[in-house]
Amino acid sequence: MDELLLDVKNLKMHFPVLGGIFRRPVGKVYAVDDVSFKIRTGETVGLVGESGCGKTTVGRSILRLYKPTAGKVVFDKKDLSHLSREELRDLRRDMQMIFQDPFESLNSRHTIGDIIEEPYIIHGIGTPVERKTHVKQLLHRVGLAARAMTRFPHEFSGGQRQRIGIARAIALNPKLIICDEPVSALDVSIQSQVLNLLLDLQREMGLAYLFIAHDLAVVKHISDRIAVMYLGKIVEYADADTLYTKPAHPYTSALISAIPVPDPEQKKKKQILVGDVPSPIHPPPGCVFHTRCPYVIDDCSKMTPDLGAAPGNSDDDHWVACIRAGEIDLG
Amino acid sequence: MSEKTILKVDSLVTAFDTEQGVIRAVEGVSFDVQAGRTLGIVGESGCGKSVTALSIMRLLPKPHGYIEKGKILFRDKDIAALPADQMHAIRGYGISMIFQEPMTALNPVHQIGRQIGEVFKLHFPDMADTEIWEKSVELLEKVGIPEPKGRMEEYPHQLSGGMRQRVMIAMALAGRPDILIADEPTTALDVTIQAQILELMMKLQRQTRMAIIFITHALGVIAEICDDVLVMYAGTVAEKAPVTELFKNPRHPYTLGLLSAIPRLDNEPKTRLTTIRGMVPSLYELPDGCRFQNRCPYAMAGCGIAPPPLRPINEDHWVSCYLY
Numbered sequence: 001m002d003e004l005l006l007d008v009k010n011l012k013m014h015f016p017v018l019g020g021i022f023r024r025p026v027g028k029v030y031a032v033d034d035v036s037f038k039i040r041t042g043e044t045v046g047l048v049g050e051s052g053c054g055k056t057t058v059g060r061s062i063l064r065l066y067k068p069t070a071g072k073v074v075f076d077k078k079d080l081s082h083l084s085r086e087e088l089r090d091l092r093r094d095m096q097m098i099f100q101d102p103f104e105s106l107n108s109r110h111t112i113g114d115i116i117e118e119p120y121i122i123h124g125i126g127t128p129v130e131r132k133t134h135v136k137q138l139l140h141r142v143g144l145a146a147r148a149m150t151r152f153p154h155e156f157s158g159g160q161r162q163r164i165g166i167a168r169a170i171a172l173n174p175k176l177i178i179c180d181e182p183v184s185a186l187d188v189s190i191q192s193q194v195l196n197l198l199l200d201l202q203r204e205m206g207l208a209y210l211f212i213a214h215d216l217a218v219v220k221h222i223s224d225r226i227a228v229m230y231l232g233k234i235v236e237y238a239d240a241d242t243l244y245t246k247p248a249h250p251y252t253s254a255l256i257s258a259i260p261v262p263d264p265e266q267k268k269k270k271q272i273l274v275g276d277v278p279s280p281i282h283p284p285p286g287c288v289f290h291t292r293c294p295y296v297i298d299d300c301s302k303m304t305p306d307l308g309a310a311p312g313n314s315d316d317d318h319w320v321a322c323i324r325a326g327e328i329d330l331g
Numbered sequence: 332m333s334e335k336t337i338l339k340v341d342s343l344v345t346a347f348d349t350e351q352g353v354i355r356a357v358e359g360v361s362f363d364v365q366a367g368r369t370l371g372i373v374g375e376s377g378c379g380k381s382v383t384a385l386s387i388m389r390l391l392p393k394p395h396g397y398i399e400k401g402k403i404l405f406r407d408k409d410i411a412a413l414p415a416d417q418m419h420a421i422r423g424y425g426i427s428m429i430f431q432e433p434m435t436a437l438n439p440v441h442q443i444g445r446q447i448g449e450v451f452k453l454h455f456p457d458m459a460d461t462e463i464w465e466k467s468v469e470l471l472e473k474v475g476i477p478e479p480k481g482r483m484e485e486y487p488h489q490l491s492g493g494m495r496q497r498v499m500i501a502m503a504l505a506g507r508p509d510i511l512i513a514d515e516p517t518t519a520l521d522v523t524i525q526a527q528i529l530e531l532m533m534k535l536q537r538q539t540r541m542a543i544i545f546i547t548h549a550l551g552v553i554a555e556i557c558d559d560v561l562v563m564y565a566g567t568v569a570e571k572a573p574v575t576e577l578f579k580n581p582r583h584p585y586t587l588g589l590l591s592a593i594p595r596l597d598n599e600p601k602t603r604l605t606t607i608r609g610m611v612p613s614l615y616e617l618p619d620g621c622r623f624q625n626r627c628p629y630a631m632a633g634c635g636i637a638p639p640p641l642r643p644i645n646e647d648h649w650v651s652c653y654l655y
Contacts, residue, residue, distance in 0.1 A: 044601075050521035157610055187375035187548065187611075192592035192604035199603060214521065221594035222601060240600045258526040260551030262593055264574045272530055273523045276491045 006039040011071035033232035046223030100181035102165035113149030159190035231288040238318040248320040338364035343401035371557030379566040427503035431515040433495035444483030450505035493524035565622040
């Protein structure tokens with residue numbers, strides 16, 4: 001279980017901003033700026049943050065859907081930075097992705113049978129008859145009837161389409177699935193069905209997940225460890241329970257406080273952050289959170305905090321990027 | 332009608348003509364709205380919560396959508412059948428509405444100031460331009476927009492999602508309505524911005540004593556800001572109760588299912604969630620009797636015969652289920 005599967009080191013992804021009549025680069029979007037974390041075999045790491053924090057870009061850079069500006073991604077002991085196209089294709093057997101809106105990622109002119117069979121064809125696995133049997137088994141595994149094979153994506157509801165996306169992702173027995181907001185478009189009663197399916201598959205197949213979402217309650221439910229992102233950086237990293245019970249970064253604490261709790265008798269004093277998230281084109285100097293932080297001091301705009309061990313951290317697995325982490329009481 | 336009741340929806344049926352026949356997106360919905368209180372309408376996609384709101388506003392898509400039956404009494408006057416020109420005087424003035432995506436409700440080519448001013452012009456035709464300007468700035472300030480004077484000359488795309496929703500709220504409040512209908516106003520916003528907007532709405536309600544109808548799919552938001560709750564399922568009311576009672580003592584199997592399906596921060600991590608099996612039935616193929624029967628763990632033979640009426644189980648807790 002404790003084997004290292006994915007090691008992301010100092011990942012940076014800067015997109016150029018084009019301007020003027022010659023469409024020259026006039027600036028950069030610092031979408032992901034120096035992000036490092038690890039995923040072990042069979043575990044789930046949650047990546048949580050608000051829109052524009054770079055969480056989706058992290059997922060896509062790992063899969064090499066984008067070529068990162070800097071940094072290293074080591075997957076299953078292979079450095080992905082210098083792989084050829086063929087090597088990348090082989091890699092994607094072991095690393096799959098599921099998306100928020102499966103409708104956009106499913107070809108609307110293909111039947112479900114064709115869509116799920118495609119990974120086998122691309123990787124040259126099995127005879128047509130064997131492949132059909134596999135597809136049937138996969139459909140059954142994700143809770144769909146075999147007759148779905150001859151139907152088209154538009155004939156299915158959002159939850160069913162997400163099941164189809166999952167069936168395609170697990171077709172080749174991957175080691176890691178990057179799940180990008182897989183349940184945010186679904187209704188509560190369907191969301192819980194899909195979360196249960198993901199948990200079951202992980203247990204049966206030993207899958208590791210990078211679970212990207214904006215909803216901390218969902219992320220906490222499914223993750224072993226959680227990284228909180230803000231404006232392209234990881235501000236805190238801890239196991240799921242520690243993050244919730246002993247948050248060390250003011251942003252994490254505000255994020256937890258902002259989540260509406262489905263219990264009217266638990267009306268707690270809310271800590272409401274002022275202002276909006278700054279633009280990733282002009283991130284603030286020093287700590288990126290200092291413009292909204294209730295605990296800000298002068299030094300926060302001068303020094304960029306490193307991700308370091310959180311105070312009182314006993315098992316070396318709780319990291320926080322805040323120069324005041326030791327002094328402030330977030331309880 | 333009690334003293335404080337300013338809106339009474341009675342057995343509302345809203346239908347749509349479609350190519351495959353007539354569907355009833357709302358069927359027999361009744362509730363009261365009281366001044367100074369927030370009524371939450373909660374339910375999943377397609378349950379009829381937005382159609383209920385659009386029926387009250389008389390903003391159903393024409394000519395396919397129409398109110399087939401029922402009454403909507405606003406200040407004792409039935410607005411369900413009011414002629415369009417009279418409805419005009421109520422919309423924005425008596426009842427206002429804000430939407431999930433303010434960008435589609437704001438005009439992208441007009442400055443913010445002009446769009447707020449327009450509302451004043453409509454409701455107070457005699458107001459001078461300078462007064463309109465001042466009142467607009469005042470409103471922007473009231474909804475927490477920093478540097479309101481500068482914002483007056485900006486365009487919607489220059490504002491963040493949260494700021495746009497604040498502008499929408501300002502516009503909705505310009506006519507000093509008695510009721511504000513908010514249809515998923517924070518669903519598209521980040522959670523820290525959502526917290527800001529919810530706080531703002533509650534503050535404004537305390538100041539103006541307006542009633543709020545808050546439509547959402549999120550039970551957490553309901554628990555946080557509502558006084559009374561209506562749980563809707565497939566066009567009908569499943570349960571109706573004051574907020575504390577509903578969360579403490581949920582009775583309808585659908586409400587119970589919804590409450591246990593939400594991942595909570597204090598859950599044991601990586602445990603299976605309780606789910607509601609299956610899916611919402613299509614409005615084209617509704618079963619006879621209770622609409623929840625195909626997903627209900629307590630379904631009995633009688634559930635498929637006639638729809639269960641909404642009955643009180645105590646003074647103000649109503650459930651439509653044969654179990655009670």
